[in-house]
Amino acid sequence: MFEKTSLKISGMVGIIILLLGVTILFGTYQMSKVSSEIIMISEAYKPLQENLSKIQLHHQKQASSFDKIIANQEDSAKEEFWSSTVLIKSDIDHAKKITETGFSVAPDPTQANFRLVHQMFLEIEQTHLEYEEIAKVVLTSPSPVLLDQLNSKHRQIQNEIDSTSSEIERFDDQAVSAIEEHERGWLIVQIAIIVTVGGIALALRHFFSQINSDLKREIDDKTRELSEANKKLKDIDKMKDEFISIASHELKSPIQPIFGFAELAQSGDIDQKEAWDGVTTLAKKLQDLANDVLDVTRIESNRLTIYQENISLNNTIKEAVMMAKTGLSKDIKILEETGQDVTIHADRTRLDQVLRNLINNSIKFTDKGQIKVKTTLGQNEVTVSVLDTGNGIPEEILPKIFGKFATKGHGSDNQAGNGLGLFLCKGIVEAHGGKITAKNNKDCGATFEFTIPIIPKTITITN
Amino acid sequence: MSLNILVAEDNAFTASQYTKILEKNGHKVQVAKDGVECIKTYEKALSEFDSLDQNPFDVVLLDNNMPRKSGVEVAKEILDKRPNQRIIFASAYDINSLIKAPGNVPKSVEILEKPFSLNTMISKLQS
Secondary structure (H helix, E strand, C coil): CHHHHHHHHHHHHHHHHHHHHHHHHHHHHHHHHHHHHHHHHHHHHHHHHHHHHHHHHHHHHHHHHHHHHHHHCCHHHHHHHHHHHHHHHHHHHHHHHHHHHHHHHCCHHHHHHHHHHHHHHHHHHHHHHHHHHHHHHHHHCCCHHHHHHHHHHHHHHHHHHHHHHHHHHHHHHHHHHHHHHHHHHHHHHHHHHHHHHHHHHHHHHHHHHHHHHHHHHHHHHHHHHHHHHHHHHHHHHHHHHHHHHHHHHHHHCCHHHHHHHHHHHHCCCCCHHHHHHHHHHHHHHHHHHHHHHHHHHHHHCCCCCCCCEEEEHHHHHHHHHHHHHCCCCCEEEEEEECCCCCEEEECHHHHHHHHHHHHHHHHHHCCEEEEEEEEEECCCEEEEEEEECCCCCCCCCHHHCCCCCCCCCCCCCCCCCCCCHHHHHHHHHHHCCCCEEEEECCCCCEEEEEEEEECCHHHHHHC | CCCEEEEECCCHHHHHHHHHHHHHCCCEEEEECCHHHHHHHHHHHHHHCCCCCCCCCCEEEECCCCCCCCHHHHHHHHHHHCCCCCEEEEECCCHHHHHHCCCCCCCCCEEEECCCCHHHHHHHHHC
16 A cells, blocks of 8 residues: 555656756756857848848948049949949849848748848948949039039048948847846746746655555554554453363263263162252253253354343232242341332243342342342333342452353352352343443442333223 | 362362362362462461472463462472473363473473363373
8 A cells, every 4th residue: 555655646747857857957958949040040140241241341332442543534444333233233132132031931020120121222222223324424524413422422432331331230238138037937837837847746745645644654553553463363262262161071971970960869878858959959950951051152143032021010029038948048138129010021931040140149048037028110211229248259350240250260259149140130131221330338248230111101001 | 099189170060070080989089179279278288398309289280260369270289389290281272282392391390181070081191
């Protein structure tokens, strides 16, 4: 289970690392794309500036050649003038081509810039053509007016070249700052992505550690529950073993005296009657034990069947006390202290079994004095108490007195019963929906009390 | 040959049967109805007995499952006082595991598994 969770966490961490990697890769790609744009654009502006300076140079040469022609009519100067014209034209054409490529290829805002520069080159071309025309006329028929015109055209070309140059400069700067802006924007986006991914990673880490600790706590709880259940099962198993061991001994112990009676009667050492009485007593003891063991099994597997009927509690007590009085060999008084009679819904035989068991226990542990059977009427239940003036219950036995064979074993001095009576009483009382308790009296003896639910009067009337 | 026998047996029927058959065979019997009483009886006999070489009883017949003190405990206590005391165990209580568990019962202790014939017991005692 832990391994699975840690697998999930490591998977998540892997995904986060992958996301970060993708972001960085994407950023790097963007940067390289941006820098390639910078190179492309600056590469486009640079030749334009170069061309422009070439045009300027050639035009200056042309102007100085023209001055020479005017001054001394040199043929070489005329050649220089016309070759400069050709060079200027080719430079302008070259520049126009670059700007054309620029505005057909470049992205939107830059495209307009290229268009403007192109326009400016066209203007330079136009002005230069006009200059050339005027120069031609001046060379054939010189006049001071035309010379002035030529000079003004020359200045116009100079101005146009300067303005174009400064315009290109401006665009170059603009492009670089636009790219910088773009880069800055992307940097912010990248930082935002990294921070977000980092935040998600932290949140997931917290989330998973929460889940992990919850899981751990759950597993700890379950482990504890299981070990407790295991301990309980072991205890039950141990109790079962003890039960079988003690029960088998109890079942075996009457066998030796039965053989003994037979042997002694055969050899004539005891008379027949004594032998038969002994055997009968032992057989009765075996029968009781077998019945009790069967009842214990029924109670433990919740299969004790209660045949309930409406009976008078006082009559049931009276019968049980009468039975106990007959055959009583000790000097004990058995008293009934029953109040107003109530009808209870109970199993007559089983209730009698409980009463007789409690009374007989009291007789067993009381040498003189009295045993009192008392009823106390409550709101929904009636309490039946059996009080005696006997030895009381040893402190070490009291907590487990309703267990199986609680009074059996090496530590106890009571071997007269089979050790199952009180366990059966508890099972029977609880099957009726009541409770049974035992305590020592302040002066002497013990009190056993059990409750039985009483039928509400309204129901009794409708019945 | 008359033997002096101490019997520890919690079942009243069995105890009286032992007494009957043992006395019939001319032996002297003392009965204790639990482990503690058995030890007390033995100690009393020991204090009244002045010979250092002989044991107060010829045989101690012990039931294992008795109130207050088990046969095994009684046997150990008696053997602590008198290592050569003859003891016979008579018990139905899981006798095999009792014998097999090491250190539980001293080796010198003899075993009679219940149920047994009273005549078997007599011949074992007199052997």
